[in-house]
Every structure is written in structure tokens, then in C-alpha cells.
Amino acid sequence: MSTPESEPVTSEDGDTGDSDRTLYVESPIIMGTVRVVAPFVFTFGLFIMFHGADSAGGGFQGGVIVSTVILMLAVAFGVESTRDWVTPERLVAIVGVGVSVVLLLGIGTVALGGSFLEYDVVPIDHFNKYGIELFEIGIGVIVSGIVAGLFFGLAAGASGDQRNDRDADEREGLL
Amino acid sequence: MIDPVPVALLALVLACALATAVLRDVLAAIIAFAAYSLGIAMIWVLLEAPDVGLTEAAVGAGVTTILFLVTITKTVRPPSEAIFESLDPKGLLVAVLIAGVLASTLGALPPVGSAETPVAQSEVTDYYLDNAYEQTEVKNAVTAVLAAYRGFDTMGEAVVVFAAGVGLLVVLGREVFA
Numbered sequence: 400m401s402t403p404e405s406e407p408v409t410s411e412d413g414d415t416g417d418s419d420r421t422l423y424v425e426s427p428i429i430m431g432t433v434r435v436v437a438p439f440v441f442t443f444g445l446f447i448m449f450h451g452a453d454s455a456g457g458g459f460q461g462g463v464i465v466s467t468v469i470l471m472l473a474v475a476f477g478v479e480s481t482r483d484w485v486t487p488e489r490l491v492a493i494v495g496v497g498v499s500v501v502l503l504l505g506i507g508t509v510a511l512g513g514s515f516l517e518y519d520v521v522p523i524d525h526f527n528k529y530g531i532e533l534f535e536i537g538i539g540v541i542v543s544g545i546v547a548g549l550f551f552g553l554a555a556g557a558s559g560d561q562r563n564d565r566d567a568d569e570r571e572g573l574l
Numbered sequence: 575m576i577d578p579v580p581v582a583l584l585a586l587v588l589a590c591a592l593a594t595a596v597l598r599d600v601l602a603a604i605i606a607f608a609a610y611s612l613g614i615a616m617i618w619v620l621l622e623a624p625d626v627g628l629t630e631a632a633v634g635a636g637v638t639t640i641l642f643l644v645t646i647t648k649t650v651r652p653p654s655e656a657i658f659e660s661l662d663p664k665g666l667l668v669a670v671l672i673a674g675v676l677a678s679t680l681g682a683l684p685p686v687g688s689a690e691t692p693v694a695q696s697e698v699t700d701y702y703l704d705n706a707y708e709q710t711e712v713k714n715a716v717t718a719v720l721a722a723y724r725g726f727d728t729m730g731e732a733v734v735v736f737a738a739g740v741g742l743l744v745v746l747g748r749e750v751f752a
Binding site for chain 1: 624625627628629632633636637640641644645648709710711712713714716717718720721722725726728729731732733735736738739742743746748749750751752
């Protein structure tokens, strides 16, 4: 995986006082550490997610660990540039795919004439095992997407970035 | 003979919990809270619940800490030399009372690893352990229970996580996490 390419966002007014702390500080130590650690954490997260059926772990834990990679990149290279690299729309789409996979597995087995999550009815060899794996991966995708999303949502408020704010009328309409 | 490892871990957890409560600097309290989660995660591993330990380490010590840190970036440090927060006697009384009520139930708990616990004696547990591998073809019985036997539960949990994200978007009045 590659790191976000755009320039890290630095604080514009240089040395800021305590009262005006910005979210992101460019630090060669953090950037170097994240560069080395991120691929390993990502691999470990995927391992936990995929291997959860046979050892400790599962979709939830693996998903959280995978999402920490995005959080690490954001801490090291700036939240805005990482968010633009991930693209917020893609994040929402990924979560939607995860929910669809889980729902499809559950309801799909019912549609095939079994009961809920009765993997046996799917005419694929060893679908019990693969079905459980798929279920776990679906959960992992949901969790990693939502955790990264929560982080970006919170960080957008913290950095005072107003450009995505809707006006009050529109917000009322949504609620 | 008391095993020193759990005792040391419990002392660490207790010390971190106290530090979280009394430290005046919010940043220090957050770091103490992360250390507390790490200690709890190690205790889960000692109690042979690695699945829970992984969750605690990833969510408690990892993600929650970062979310807290992001949250406090908008705040300012109070200009005070004091290291500890001054304790509110009423709040302390309530906290001690709650801890006392909870501690009074400790005597009813079975010893760790006891064969007499309802879980260990339950027919359902035996059924899962006897049949999980043959019926689900996965070696981790925890996963077998979560993703197959009680999959409806797990699907609900996954959708709850999804709902949390949707709830945040609704509150922010946005369509994407930005």
C-alpha cells in the first residue's frame, strides 16, 4: 500500500501557542515510525480478520486494527490529506458493501430454503467455512469503515474545517 | 502462593484507573486511560479470552485514545501548576458507595477456572464444543458461535455499528464522513 501522496497539511501560522493548538504537527519521528509500522499493522489486521475462524480474532478485531492504519496515516501525514486519499464517498460505499454482504448471507440462506445463516444450503463445497469467513470479512469491512469514518467526522470538527458544513435550513431538512 | 503476574497487572490497572480519575491534565488522563485499557487487555489474555483481549487492546487502548485526542485538540490547558484534580467529597462518596456495592457481589463469584460455573456445566457449552468443528468447519469455537450458531446476534451487532456511523452523519448533517 502506498502512503498519501499529497503534501501534509502544516499549521499556517507556524509556532502556535497553547490556545491555538492545531490538530496536526509534522514530525519526522512519527512519519518515519508510521512508514515502517503501517504495513505490518495492516497485514496483522488482515490476518486477524481472515484467520479469525481458526485462531483468536475475527472480523470485529481485524476491522478495528485495519482502521488503525488509516488513523496512523492521518496522525502522521495530516487528517485532510489522508481523508482526501481515502475519499469519504468511498468510505461510505465500503460500509454499505459490508452491510449488504452480511445481510445477503443471512437472508440469502433463507431464500435458498434453509434457516437464517444455514450455510449448508449453498451449493458450494465447504461453504460452511467460506460462509463464516465471508461473514467475518463483511463485519470487518463495516467496522473498519465506521471507525475511520468516526475519526474523520470528529477530526473535521476539531480542525475547524467549515467548507463541508451545510447551512442550517438544509440540516433541518435532513433531520 | 499468590501468582505475582495477575497481582502486578491488577495493581497497574487500579493505579491507571485512579490516575485517570485524579489527574488534572486531560492529556495525561487520556494516556493513563490507554494504559488502563492495555492492562485490562493483558488480564483478558491471562484469563484465556484472547478474542476479548484483542478487542480491548485495539478499541480501548488504540482507537478510543485517538478519538479522545482528536476531541481535546479544541480545548485549552488550564494555567495551573496542580498535578491532581481537587476531589469533590460528594462525588467521592458516590464513587466509593458504587464500588462498595459492586465489591459486595464479589463473594458470590466462582473462582477463576472453576468447573462448577453455570457456563462450564451448561449443556449448550458441551454441544458447541462437541459439534462446532464438524458442523461449521472452523477451529475457533468462539467464531463458530458468533458467526454461525448465534449469527443473528452478530448481524445485529454489525448493523448497530453501521447505525452508529449513520447516526453521526445525521447529527452532522452530512452525507459523507468529512
